[in-house]
Amino acid sequence: MKDVLIASDLVGCRYRLVQRRAHPDTPRTHASLARKQRHDAAVELVLAALPAKAPGRFRRIDLVGDDWERSLATLEAIAAGYTHITNAVFSTREWMVKAELLLKEEGGYTPVIVSNHRVARRNERHSTLVVPTHRLGLSAPMEAPFKIRHHAVDGYRLALTARGLEHVGQYSGHAGIIGQDRTQAFFTETSRFDVDTPLEQPLPSAPVRLKECTSCRFWQYCEPQLRAADDISLFLPGDRAADLRERGINTVQALIDAGLGDTSALAAAWREGIPLLRRGKVSVPRADVEVDVDMEAYLDQGAYLWGAWYEGEYHPFVTWEPLGGKAEAENFSRFWDWLMGIRAGAHAQGKTFAAYCYSAHGENHWMRMSAQRFDSPSLAQVEEFIGSKEWVDLFLHVKRNFAGTMGLGLKQVAPVAGFHWAQEDFDGEESVNARRAALAGDSESRAKLLEYNSGDVQATRVVREWMDRGAPGIRSLRG
Ligand code: SF4
Known part of the structure; x- marks a missing residue:
């Protein structure tokens, strides 16, 4: 059963399934194992939160065993009319899908899955049916002001589960999903997820690099x-x-x-x-007083680290507390006051000022979000700074000046400029794992995250100083 298609095979590279069948014993990567552990931990939390007992009102069964055993047990549990079936599996000759919960409702079963995505966002202009996780099967869903966010792999999981239930004539017509907020299940129609098109596509016969x-x-x-x-x-x-x-x-x-x-x-x-x-003569804006900035955020929960390089020193503004509250607000405010203090000091001395960032999209987002959520500084102050010439997105200048054969990310450009990170291969996913460990108090992970951020701000500085020297040694695109 391990070679059949699963929902994630329908997203991204379709050749992965071909390779998995050809090389079934190739071990999963560290990042993929960590992703699985995060999902397992989320499922454990949700299953523990589900209603455990309500004599006379429902019958819960927790399925155990391997995928094959649970796929048989799922059909038996449905036939026996259990109201809460956890760890369900549906399989056919072509595909297999797991649902953390099947909930018996009028008209059949409603599948509920657990995802590590943020599956809904509060939005006063939208309405979605919601049930607290601990009331699933006990309370009727209520309309609440949320907008569902669709992630392809979650949609395909729900659509395949719905199909499994349809095969036995037991699909209720809608499905639930529990995301990063483990306390709420959001309901959605599965007819919107077109699983037929990818299922019908033939598998590729050769890889294409992605x-x-x-x-x-x-x-x-x-x-x-x-x-x-x-x-x-x-x-x-x-x-x-x-x-x-x-x-x-x-x-x-x-x-x-x-x-x-x-x-x-x-x-x-x-x-x-x-x-x-090189596209032509290389140029980059400079100022009398310069600061390099890089921010680290955790998923879409908030920004926990604003790091800066100034006068030969690394200045980290960091919080290891949960995000979204007082600790994040105070941390951002400290960073902002520090940066604006340097800016005001430069102006007072009649000097020019610039803060540089490599691809400012994330920084701009979290500066705005921080202002919107905490109002210190205000959104108007943040917009004034972002819109000023003193906030320089170095990536835009790199794009204007160079063409890259392997991309123009900081990781590609900084080594050409002579900068090398102390630690290699610390990608976005690993930084998410490190952040989780750091939050739990792991000092090694905290040091690693700071070192990584310190590397990024120094790399930004090295790239712009190298550009200012005319990017020596770089050949012109036009020969
Ligand atoms: S093409 Fe890339 S993503 Fe697809 S299986 Fe090969 S290495 Fe993996």
């Missing part, structure tokens, strides 16, 4: 295949090469030979292992 390849356990098998084919996705991942493929250009060499201006020149540079090419 962003997710960097963290995929099957890269060791796909990479040699892609290199042997000189597949164009090695240079242009995903569907970035779709137009070229339509024109019959399927290999990197064919692209180099096609003489398609900058694209062919970049492909040739990629072939030579050159990461960056």
Whole structure:
């Protein structure tokens, strides 16, 4: 049963299933195991919160055993009319799906799944049926001002579970989902999730490099295949090469030979292992007083670290308390006052000031969100700063000045400028895991997160100073 399709096989790379079938013993990556542990922990919390006893009102059964045993037990439990069936499994010859709970309601069973996504957001203009987790099956769902946020993999899980119930004529017509807020289940229609289209698509016969390849356990098998084919996705991942493929250009060499201006020149540079090419004369804004900034947020709960590099020193403003309350508000306020103090000091001395950030999207979001939630500083103060010339998104200047053969992220550009992180391979997912450990008091994880953030602000500084020197050693795109 382990080779059948599961909901996550329908999202992202479809070749993963082909590789899983060909290499079933390839161990899962650390990140994937950590993701599973996070999901298991969430399920445990939810199952413990579900109604345990209500004599005469319902019958709960907790299914145990392997997937195959539980798929049989699920059908038996439905036939026996249990009102709460936990750890349910449905399987066919083609696919398998797990539902943390099947809830008997009028008209059949309602599947409820647990997800680590944020599945709904408070929104006064929308209304969604909601039940507190501990009242599932005891209270009728009530309308509440939330808007459901759809995540493809959750939608496919619900749609497959609905299909499993339909096969036995027991689907109630709607489904529930419990997300990062474990205390509430949100209800939704499953007819909106089109699972037929991806199910009917044939599996690909060869890999195409995607962003997710960097963290995929099957890269060791796909990479040699892609290199042997000189597949164009090695240079242009995903569907970035779709137009070229339509024109019959399927290999990197064919692209180099096609003489398609900058694209062919970049492909040739990629072939030579050159990461960056200059677009023209390199320039970057500078100021008398300069600060480099980088923020770390945890999921969409809040920002826990605002780090800055100023006058040769790292200044972290951090909280290890739960986010969304007083601790986060005070931390942001301390950072803001510190930064604005330096800005005001520069102005008072008639000096220019600039704060730099590499790709400011996240920083702008959390500055605005912090102002909206805590009002100290106000949103108007934050908007004034973000809109000023003194808040510089260095990434935009990098994009203006360079073309990259492997992307223009800080991780690609900073090493060319001569900066190397003390710790490698600390990606977004690992930082989420580290943040969880840090919150639980793990001092090693706390130190690691600070070191990582300190590396990012220093990398930003190194890149802009290198650009200011004209990016020595970088070849021009136009030859
Ligand atoms: S390495 Fe990439 S192409 Fe291969 S299975 Fe993984 S995600 Fe798909």
